[in-house]
Amino acid sequence: MARIVECVPNFSEGRREEVIQALAETIRTTDGVRLLDVQADSSHNRCVLSFVGDLEAVRAAALAAAGRAVELIDMNRHRGEHPRLGAVDVIPLVPVAGLSMEECVAAAHALGREIWERLRVPVYFYAEAATRAERRRLPDIRKGEYEGLKGKLAEPAWAPDVGDPVAHPTAGVTVVGARRPLIAYNINLTTADVEVARRIARAVRESTGGLVNVQAMGVKAASGQAQVSMNLLDHTRTPVHRAFELVRVEAARHGADILESEIVGLIPLDAVADVARFYLRLRGFDRAQILEAKLME
Amino acid sequence: MARIVECVPNFSEGRREEVIQALAETIRTTDGVRLLDVQADSSHNRCVLSFVGDLEAVRAAALAAAGRAVELIDMNRHRGEHPRLGAVDVIPLVPVAGLSMEECVAAAHALGREIWERLRVPVYFYAEAATRAERRRLPDIRKGEYEGLKGKLAEPAWAPDVGDPVAHPTAGVTVVGARRPLIAYNINLTTADVEVARRIARAVRESTGGLVNVQAMGVKAASGQAQVSMNLLDHTRTPVHRAFELVRVEAARHGADILESEIVGLIPLDAVADVARFYLRLRGFDRAQILEAKLME
Numbered sequence: 001m002a003r004i005v006e007c008v009p010n011f012s013e014g015r016r017e018e019v020i021q022a023l024a025e026t027i028r029t030t031d032g033v034r035l036l037d038v039q040a041d042s043s044h045n046r047c048v049l050s051f052v053g054d055l056e057a058v059r060a061a062a063l064a065a066a067g068r069a070v071e072l073i074d075m076n077r078h079r080g081e082h083p084r085l086g087a088v089d090v091i092p093l094v095p096v097a098g099l100s101m102e103e104c105v106a107a108a109h110a111l112g113r114e115i116w117e118r119l120r121v122p123v124y125f126y127a128e129a130a131t132r133a134e135r136r137r138l139p140d141i142r143k144g145e146y147e148g149l150k151g152k153l154a155e156p157a158w159a160p161d162v163g164d165p166v167a168h169p170t171a172g173v174t175v176v177g178a179r180r181p182l183i184a185y186n187i188n189l190t191t192a193d194v195e196v197a198r199r200i201a202r203a204v205r206e207s208t209g210g211l212v213n214v215q216a217m218g219v220k221a222a223s224g225q226a227q228v229s230m231n232l233l234d235h236t237r238t239p240v241h242r243a244f245e246l247v248r249v250e251a252a253r254h255g256a257d258i259l260e261s262e263i264v265g266l267i268p269l270d271a272v273a274d275v276a277r278f279y280l281r282l283r284g285f286d287r288a289q290i291l292e293a294k295l296m297e
Numbered sequence: 298m299a300r301i302v303e304c305v306p307n308f309s310e311g312r313r314e315e316v317i318q319a320l321a322e323t324i325r326t327t328d329g330v331r332l333l334d335v336q337a338d339s340s341h342n343r344c345v346l347s348f349v350g351d352l353e354a355v356r357a358a359a360l361a362a363a364g365r366a367v368e369l370i371d372m373n374r375h376r377g378e379h380p381r382l383g384a385v386d387v388i389p390l391v392p393v394a395g396l397s398m399e400e401c402v403a404a405a406h407a408l409g410r411e412i413w414e415r416l417r418v419p420v421y422f423y424a425e426a427a428t429r430a431e432r433r434r435l436p437d438i439r440k441g442e443y444e445g446l447k448g449k450l451a452e453p454a455w456a457p458d459v460g461d462p463v464a465h466p467t468a469g470v471t472v473v474g475a476r477r478p479l480i481a482y483n484i485n486l487t488t489a490d491v492e493v494a495r496r497i498a499r500a501v502r503e504s505t506g507g508l509v510n511v512q513a514m515g516v517k518a519a520s521g522q523a524q525v526s527m528n529l530l531d532h533t534r535t536p537v538h539r540a541f542e543l544v545r546v547e548a549a550r551h552g553a554d555i556l557e558s559e560i561v562g563l564i565p566l567d568a569v570a571d572v573a574r575f576y577l578r579l580r581g582f583d584r585a586q587i588l589e590a591k592l593m594e
Contacts, residue, residue, distance in 0.1 A: 004592065036591060052592060096588060181588070188580075244577050260580040269566075269589040276572040280541055283485075283557040291303065291393060291478070292566040293589060294333055295349060 003098035005058045005107070006036075006181070007051055009091045011069045012084050014045040019072045024049060026064040032057030037265070045080025046089070050266070052096060055103065059111050062091055063118065070119050070171040075146045083142040085149065086121065086172030090138060093178045096268070104178035105129045112162045112176040119171070122153070122163030126177035131161050138175065146172045183232040183271060184264035185240060187247050188225040191256040194218055197226035200250045204228070204243060211246060213238040225259060235271040241278045269293060300395035302355045302404070303333075303478070304348055306388045308366045309381050311342040316369045321346060323361040329354030334562070342377025343386070347563070349393060352400065356408050359388055360415065367416050367468040372443045380439040382446065383418065383469030387435065390475045393565070401475035402426045409459045409473040416468070419450070419460030423474035428458050435472065443469045480529040480568060481561035482537060484544050485522040488553040491515055494523035497547045501525070501540060508543060510535040522556060532568040538575045566590060 013019045020040050027035045033053030040047040051061060066088040073087035091111065093104045105128050112123035130136045134157075144152045149167040152158045159165050160173060167173055189197060197218030202208045205216035213234040221227040228247050232240060248258050273287050287293045310316045317337050324332045330350030337344040348358060363385040370384035388408065390401045402425050409420035427433045431454075441449045446464040449455045456462050457470060464470055486494060494515030499505045502513035510531040518524040525544050529537060545555050570584050584590045 006588070034592070052588075096592075240573075240577065258578055260578045262580050263582055263586055266586055266588045266591065269587050272570055272573050272587055275577060276537075276569050279576040280537065280572060281555060281557045283559050285560055289560055289563055290566050290569055291349075291563045294563065295301065295331070295393075 003054050004052055004096040005055050005099065005104060006094040006096050007033075007058045007062050007091065008048060008094065009062060009065060010046060010048050010084075010089045011065075011073065012046055012075060012078050012080065012087050012089050013069070013073050014040040014042050014047050014080065020047045022072060023047070023065050023068055026068050027051045027061050030057060030061035030064055033061045041082075043080070044082035045078065046082050046084065055099065055107050058093070059107055059114070062093075062111055063114050066091070066115055066121075066174065067119055070121060070168070074170045075172045076170060078146065083139070083145055084172075085124075085142055085146055086168070086174050088115070088121065088171065088174040090126070090175040090177070092127065093176075094181050095178070096181070101128055101178060101180070108176050108178045112174075115174055115176065116163035119168070120163070121168040121171050122160035122165070122173045124173060124175045125161045126175050127179040129177040135161075141175055149173060180234050180236065181266070181268045181271075183235055183240065183267050185230045185232055185243060185261065186221070186264060187228045187230070187244065187261045188221050188223065188259045189227065189251055189256045190259045191226050191254070192220075192224055193254075193256075194220050194226045196251070196254045196256055197228050199254065200228050200247055201230075203250045204230070204246050211238050211242060214243055226256075235268065235274070239274045239278070240267075240271055241275050300351055301349055301393040302352050302396065302401060303391040303393050304355045304359050304388065305345060305391065306359060306362060307343060307345050307381075307386045308362075308370065309343055309372060309375050309377065309384050309386050310366070310370050311337040311344050311377065312339050317344045319369060320344070320362050320365055323365050324348045324358050327354060327358035327361055330358045338379075340377070341379035342375065343379050343381070352396065352404050355390070356404055356411075359390075359408055360411050363388070363412055363418075363471065364416055367418060367465070371467045372469045373467060375443065380436070380442055381469075382421075382439055382443055383465070383471050385412070385418065385468065385471040387423070387472040387474070389424065390473075391478050392475070393478070398425055398475060398477070405473050405475045409471075412471055412473065413460035416465070417460070418465040418468050419457035419462070419470045421470060421472045422458045423472050424476040426474040432458075438472055446470060477531050477533065478563070478565045478568075480532055480537060480564050482527045482529055482540065482558065483518070483561060484525045484527070484541065484558040485518050485520065485556045486524065486548055486553045487556045488523050488551070489517075489521055490551075490553075491517050491523045493548070493551045493553055494525050496551065497525050497544055498527075500547045501527070501543050508535050508539060511540055523553075532565065532571070536571045536575070537564075537568055538572050 037050040108129040201216035204210040334347040405426040498513035501507040
């Protein structure tokens, strides 16, 4: 079976199309990887590339794109709504098939060392690759942002995991890590009352007493419906159907129901198979029984 | 996107391991196809091979295996519980990805002509490849079995679609066709009363007033539960969840419920995705959003 990793680097450029295309081109021209998606957001002034391949090719492509970003992006001129620390803001590696989280963590550590050695950008490790508990979550690492790096790096508690405690003059620092596939999952309600969506979000998310591995907020969807917008951080432990059913139960309390739901971006095959396992009460269903999955083995 | 066909030939040999292995070997050694599964049943005295590949390679592999079966199997000595007409009893082609049913039908017709020209085995076409309505269903074509072929072939209504109206002296005739993927789907009830399973089967199957594209019978599962054993013949029109929900409703009438269900063998990815679409009320969910499916494109 192929050993496949997904890499989803976030760069601090969402406006200059030629820079975004140059970054994408470094991925397209690296042997052994496939660029799946490029998303740029001009208000965030940030772009997100998604690509896959075997571990070594993905590391090479990530390093090449990071090198290009350090050349082309000057953080001293960067403004945008999304919190960020550097030109190459964050590089997560995600195990997709045929390899363990431990192997992804080791690859993240090796990639971080290369980024320091070749590009002289200091690196923090996060998520599964974190070296300390307080560095697991991106929001904690990003506190102070690029503009606060000088003071932050001087604190012993925030010494970088790799490199000198001084930010790169134009590229700041980079955060590298390994994490499980994240599922972006939105549920639209039968009501337009956003307050109902906010209450449901508070009930279902980890931070306020709900499901572990679930982040949620209540927003207004483009269609006008109230929406519970979620990130499912570990579908292997907290599957999609559990979030769906809990939202349904909480919505009923407010006299609302689920109108429809939406997977934003990509979802792993196992997460889809788990939905079928749950609702069809399947016994002994193996993903190798899915014809297309068997073809990939 | 790759153009992939599945082929599931049934041969009249389920006991002599060396013959089954010889047939499997012809598939394994054909370039461009992959053998997925070999299942032999000694009471049926029959084996079923499953393999995939592009259309031309699959035709070549099917012809090679058919040639080997004609050499190694003598129908005059064959005894088994399962109805059959020949050594190469039936060869269905199933479109999996990137090609239409019409292309599979054309390939089935071409394969049938080759079987007659190279192996001198007359051929009936069935299912989507049938040339007449009364040849669509295998049970109709198999009536009379191998032993009745002489009389059957003499009837003008049962002249073969390709070849002379005289059975091959040791291999009989072969049935070739194209069909959609068939899903073998069993539902175990919370009762051990097989009569309840039989009543539910009558309620849900096409032939007695239920869902089109569904065959069903009530049996006793190995575990002791009453079981509704189904073939779903066209999941694109009659999806798995519809059969599940109808069995649930009919079971409730008898004070029973669904304990668990089971996919036997392979299921297409689209059928699994449809289950998620239904139960999660997904809007705009495309199979290319499944990471592994995107990797296959």
